[in-house]
Amino acid sequence: MSTKASHSIGWIGLGRMGEAMATRLVKAGHGLSVWNRTASKADPLAQIGAEVVTDKTAMAHCATVFTMVSTTDDLKDILFGKGGVLSSNARPKRVVDMSSISDSGSAEIRKGLTEAGVAYLSAPVSGNAKVAKAGKLLVVASGPKAEYDAVQPLLAALGRSAMYVGEGELARIWKIAHNTMFGVIIQSLCEITLLAEKAGIPRHVFLASINDSVLGSMYTRYKTPALVNLDFTTTFTPKLLLKDMELGMGAAKALGVMMPTASVTRDSVLALSHQYPGDIDFSVLLLELARAAGMTLKSDNIEVSDGLK
Numbered sequence: 001m002s003t004k005a006s007h008s009i010g011w012i013g014l015g016r017m018g019e020a021m022a023t024r025l026v027k028a029g030h031g032l033s034v035w036n037r038t039a040s041k042a043d044p045l046a047q048i049g050a051e052v053v054t055d056k057t058a059m060a061h062c063a064t065v066f067t068m069v070s071t072t073d074d075l076k077d078i079l080f081g082k083g084g085v086l087s088s089n090a091r092p093k094r095v096v097d098m099s100s101i102s103d104s105g106s107a108e109i110r111k112g113l114t115e116a117g118v119a120y121l122s123a124p125v126s127g128n129a130k131v132a133k134a135g136k137l138l139v140v141a142s143g144p145k146a147e148y149d150a151v152q153p154l155l156a157a158l159g160r161s162a163m164y165v166g167e168g169e170l171a172r173i174w175k176i177a178h179n180t181m182f183g184v185i186i187q188s189l190c191e192i193t194l195l196a197e198k199a200g201i202p203r204h205v206f207l208a209s210i211n212d213s214v215l216g217s218m219y220t221r222y223k224t225p226a227l228v229n230l231d232f233t234t235t236f237t238p239k240l241l242l243k244d245m246e247l248g249m250g251a252a253k254a255l256g257v258m259m260p261t262a263s264v265t266r267d268s269v270l271a272l273s274h275q276y277p278g279d280i281d282f283s284v285l286l287l288e289l290a291r292a293a294g295m296t297l298k299s300d301n302i303e304v305s306d307g308l309k
Contacts, residue, residue, distance in 0.1 A: 004053070004058050004061050005033035005051065005053050005058045005059055005061045005062045006031075006033065006051060006061075007030075007031035007032055007033045007051060007062065008031070008062055008063040008064065009025065009030055009031065009032050009033070009062060009063070009064050009065075009066070009154065010032070010033045010034070010035070010053075010058075010059040010062035010064070010065040010066065010092065011025070011032055011033070011034045011035075011050075011065075011066045011068075012034075012035050012036070012056065012059060012065065012066070012067045012068070012069070012078055012085075013036065013067055013068035013069040013078075013099070014034065014036040014041040014042055014045065014068075015041075015068070015069075015070070016128075016129035017068055017098075017125075017128065017129050017132055018036075018068035018069075019041065019044060019045065019129075020129045020132035020133045021066075021068060021098070021125075021132050021137070021158050022034060022045055022050065022066075022068075023044070023045065023048065023133075024132065024133075024135060024157060024158055024159075025154065025157055025158065026045065026048050026049055026050050027048065028157040030154065030157065031051075032045070032049075032050045032051065033050070033051045033052075033053050033058070033059065033062060034046075034050045034051070034052055034053070035052070035053050035054075035055070035056055035058070035059060039052070039054075055083060056078060056083055056084055056085050056087075057083060057084070057085065057087055057088045057090070059085045059092065060085050060086065060088055060090035060091055060092055061090055061092075062092050063092060063093045063094070064092065064093065064094050064095075064096060064150075064151055064154070065085060065092045065094070065095050065096070066095075066096050066097075066098060066154075067079075067095060067096070067097045067098065067099060068097075068098045068099055069099050070099070071099075071101065072101040072102060072105030072106070072108075072109070074099075075097060075099060075101060075105075075109060076105075076108075076109060076112075079095065079109065079112070079113070080112055086113075086116050086118070091116065091117060091118055092118060093118070093119060094118060094119035094120065094121065094147055094150070094151070095113055095118055095119070095120050095121070096120075096121045096123050096141075096151055096154075096155075097109070097120070097121070097122060097123065098123050098124060098125055098139070099124070100124055100175055100179070100244070101172065102172065102176075102247060103169040103172035103173055103176070103251075106122050106169045106172050107168070107169050110122075110143075110168070110169070119143070119144055119147045120143055120147075121141050121142070121143040121144075121147050121148060121151065122141065122142050122143055122169055122170075122171040122172055123139055123140070123141040123142075123155060123162075123171060124139075124140060124171055124172065124174070124175035125137045125138060125139050125140070125158070125159065126138040126140070126178055127159065128235040128236060129235075130235065130306075130308060131159075131222070131308065132158070132159070134308040134309070135159060135160065136159060136160045136218070136308060137158055137159025137160065138159060138160065138161055138162070138163070139155045139156075139158055139159055139161070139162040139163070140162075140163055140164075140165055140171050140174045140175070140178075141155065141162065141163070141164050141165070141171050142164070142165050142166050142167060142168060142169060142170040142171035142172070142174075143167065143168070143171075144167070145164065145167075148164045152164075173251060176244065176247045176248050176251050177248065177251075179241070179244035179245075179247075179248070180244060180245055180247075180248030180249075180259075180262050182219075182236075182241065182244070182282075183241055183244070183245045183248075183262065183265045183266070183269050183282075184261055184262055184265050185219060185220070186223065186282060186283060186285055187264075187265045187268055187269075187285065189210075189220060189223065189227070190227070190283075190285050190286045190289050191289060192206075192210075193206055193207060193227060193286070194286070194289055194290055194293050194295060197295070197297075198293060198295060202300060203227060203228050203297075203300055204224075204228045204300045204302045204304060207220070207224045207227060207228060207304075208224075208304070211224060211307075218307060221305070221306060221307030222306050222307055222308065223283055224304055224305075224306065224307075225304050225305075225306050226281060226283040227283060227286055228299075228300045228302055228304050229299045229300060229301060229302070229304075230286070230287070230297060230298075230299045231299075232280050232281040232283055232284040233281060234279050234280055234281050235281050236281060236282055237276075237278070237279060237280060237281070237282060238269060238272045238273040238275075238276050238277075238280070238282045238284070238285075239273045239277060240282075241269050241273075241282045242266070242269045242270055242272075242273045245262065245265065245266040245269050246266065248262055248266075249262065249263060249266055268285070269282070269285075271288070272284070272285050272288055275288060
């Protein structure tokens with residue numbers, strides 16, 4: 001371990017997403033210094049060549065510091081708190097935050113970093129850990145265009161593509177809109193699947209046909225195994241989806257945009273979060289909608305592709 005980062009790229013946050021993304025950078029040939037609150041989570045990165053640093057202040061010696069954490073408060077603490085990245089005299093050139101946080105929280109962080117002379121990119125992603133490992137993340141960034149151009153090759157190494165949507169916190173608005181659509185699509189997909197099944201079409205047959213139609217997408221294909229085999233291993237919980245739906249509705253109210261479909265879906269996800277408050281995937285919505293339709297579902301026990309390989 002090191003007390004001073006020796007690489008120009010730093011990575012903070014090695015949860016399921018962070019580890020998968022940092023691993024892609026290392027495997028793409030980039031030297032990486034990493035820090036995580038639970039140090040043992042850095043072991044897999046160390047085994048493939050990443051440098052593990054012992055404290056966050058070491059990251060101030062990197063030109064670019066990536067962050068992938070759970071909440072706005074976590075990010076503020078990592079950057080500005082006691083022993084944080086900016087708590088010494090050294091400064092990174094830029095911070096690229098890839099977490100899912102609110103636009104208002106991100107704006108506060110941008111203000112603090114700008115005052116400290118550090119550039120800031122908001123760069124949330126579309127995808128979860130499994131998508132990240134498959135190299136199929138989409139990265140969407142906002143902030144100074146010159147900073148985006150400087151790190152674009154690194155962002156491109158994290159997934160299938162990266163795109164710039166404008167200044168300030170526009171990438172956060174994109175993420176809020178994106179995750180609101182998650183809810184709307186899973187609601188619709190579960191509804192039509194149950195309609196087809198109750199009429200007599202097996203779930204795996206119906207979903208295969210949707211995936212092969214003009215309505216199919218990476219998302220419908222990815223969710224198909226869960227819906228076919230009732231395997232609700234967590235990728236994103238109902239509570240997290242509710243949080244994002246609430247952010248979507250809040251943004252719609254602030255901007256004066258009607259979102260009737262998202263509003264009804266938000267209520268459905270709220271009920272789901274009460275029924276399933278723990279560690280389970282939000283696609284368990286299928287079971288709740290089936291119960292409301294007087295249906296008892298069984299797994300089809302059929303191996304189906306998630307479209308990621």
